[in-house]
Amino acid sequence: MTYYLTTLLVYAGVDVLACLAISLQFGISGIVNFSFIVFQAAGAYTAAVLSMPPDTANGGFQTYVLGLNLPFPYPWIGATIVGALLAPPIGLVVLRRLRSDYQAIAMLVLSVIASLVITNTPQFLDGAAGISLVPQPLSNIFNPYSDGYLWVYSAATVVLAAIIFVIAQRIINSPYGRSLRAMRENELAASALGKNSVALKMSMFVVGGAIAGLSGAILVGFITTWAPSTWLYPETLILFAAVIVGGRGNNYGAVLGALLVPVGFEEATRYIPPFGPPGLIPAFEWVCIGGLILGFLWFRPRGVIPERRRVFRLAAASQPEEERGGG
């Protein structure tokens, strides 16, 4: 029971982090980062190779770079930094004056390329087999299989998710968030009013990348294994579905979407008794995800929790009231 609940909490936390990042990039700034999963994977791989012993250990059955055996929290910090560092090269290549759908497809293709390259370069990150036996944080001090450890891990995940939530709130409720939203609405007009749209986009790309990297580190520290099959490009689509369903342009919607789609969905299908040939249930899941996206985009494109209208109080106080507005 402990194992089930703590797993649920950790996955929920990681999905919330991912959805917050996507919300900042897509919902607020209008960047369609279809290569998002690559950032999470980069974080996971980084945390793994930073925390693991050199690849000759454990009988040398896997090949990977580094292997610095660093203690917690360095692998997680490294993962966050790598997620952030990955953003400028990808962003500079893609965030140009392209049609938005071209940009999206270019990112999607980059995601597929990354997957192929990693798979076919076994010396780098052990190719298709992936990396396993990743040491859990602080496992040299505490017993990582004890109930206590699992609960602390999940608590830490939830706390980190809450911290990132606060950070995301600060961003979108600030004048900076307003500039981002203005750019999303009309990039040309925003530039004509002094907004540096390239800088704005890049900053959200970096912030989102950092959060994605962190989420990857948290996940890999828990499940102790990571392979290309974990981060295929449709995973990004699930996260986008979550943000579309939960509500774009606001963090509450992102959290709700994370809980409803990746978490709620996977959990719900767990309770369906296996029927039909093997693999039917996962296929059914994907069909439902696709249907969910189409259904919401048709009937309720703003999502369950729409972006709210911001009203400034008449008094001179500096608190803008927020009204739930379907607008």
Place this chain on the structure above:
Amino acid sequence: MSLIVAAFGFGLVTMSIIAIAAVGFTMQFGITNMINLAYGQVMIASAYAAYAVNNAGVSIWLSMVVGAVFGALFSFLLNRTIYAPFQRKGTNLIGMVIISLAVSLVIANVLLPIVGYYSVSYHLDTGPTLHAGSIALTGVQIAIMAVAVVAMVLIYALLHFTRLGKAMRATAANPTLARNCGIPTARVIDFAWLITGALCGVAGVVAGMNSDAFSVANGSEFLIPIIAASVLGGAGHPYGAMIGAVIIGEMTEVSAALITPEYKQVAAFAALVLVMVLRPQGLLAKRGTLAAAG
């Protein structure tokens, strides 16, 4: 060296397959402004439709016709029931990309339980292997190239000599103007999806014929070389897509010979990204034909 020449030979077949597919794909984009990411899945579905018939004893060539018809109807329905309504609703370009991705997911995962995970192959006689220097191609492969040539000629004839074709070109160039000139754009679009859907179906079948075996997983693999060829030749331009297919077809096979075969796909994908970033209007189109703001 002979390896490269042999690869060049294979490239001829690959480019034929990509050409058939890319022309259909790019015309869908040109006429409806829709990047149909579900195209690869429709190809596979058509390939399976042909397989169902072929497996029951029908000749492969007749099965190809079945595949073409299946592709035509499927694509037509796809546009009528999903793409067009969303476009009419005013969904923006990104929304349409997400929608076509969702559709491709649904198609793939509806197909999977029906046809299963294991790969299948067509029952066909590959015919004699013909040699020209280091190039070795089977009868079927040469037939595929012939099919491609016939398809290209038919498309050319359609676009230049028929009223429908001219209406298609007008709609692609300027839909509002076309409508105002009395062209029934809705009907033109319907026909466009039928025809390009047929191309999609044929492409799926010949791709299946060219491989030892195929399965649902191949659907997404096809898509990226097709997009690459289309973008390379200028999105929306059928002749550009043909040229793009030539380039991509040769590139994938030759790079597989030069580097390792696993990187065959990476070469095409990297080419796509490079073209999109450096010259999104394609090699042929004049600068700036692509709108900057999406």
Place this chain on the structure above:
Amino acid sequence: MAVDADAVARRPVAGGEAAAGAGPLLAARGISRHFEGMHAVEDVSIDVQPGRITGLIGPNGAGKSTFLALLAGTLPASAGTIIFDGADVTRMPTFQRARRGLVRTFQLPSEFAQLTVLENLMAAAPGNRGDSLIGALLGRRYWGVDEDRLVVQARVLLERFRMSAKESDYASSLSGGQKRLVEIMRALMLGPRLLLLDEPMSGVHPSVIGEIADYCETLRDEGLTILIVEHELHMIERLCDPVIVMAQGHVIGQGTMTFLRQQREIVDAYLVG
């Protein structure tokens, strides 16, 4: 081209006053824009004097809007230089020119649709410490004061343009004329030196046209320099001195409307287009 552009341009500016003494606020020299073999703008040189409303007119396809886009940086010039307020802005991107006080509006409605009217204005306002990533992360305590100040400033502007009641409405819900006013107010929040108005009267109800013209006059009297691209010749006549005429990418005349109407070549070019 039937008109000798050079001959027309060299004629003295009839009917206009001498400039106020200082040099031009904006000087464009030899501006050209070649695109796909077309010469949308060809060797255009103009001066925009401070404190006046300059008009830019011409038949369709004359290159007026393109030229305005070149001045604002929306499009890059193929050749020529633009000196604004003493600085060479030719290579500067739009947002830098805007920060220096060279601000443009758009012909098509360009409001920030999912933002309220007040937010539209606030989004434009510079000088807000919260308008950076670090500032945002530091929270309201850091930027609250700037925000309050700018809210007051924006509300004063809304009051002046008689749109206070619309403060919390989504900008997308406004009429064409109201959207145009929001755009102008937005531009004003930057405290511009030169305002480039791209067909501000287009798509606007006739009753609002006079209103916009009134605001332009008041702004000019307060010291703002304006360049208007327009088709509404009545308004141009009322507001603008000088008026520059373009046709087929060239400047073919300059002066007051009265003067220009007397120039045969210009009338011909305009009608023939």
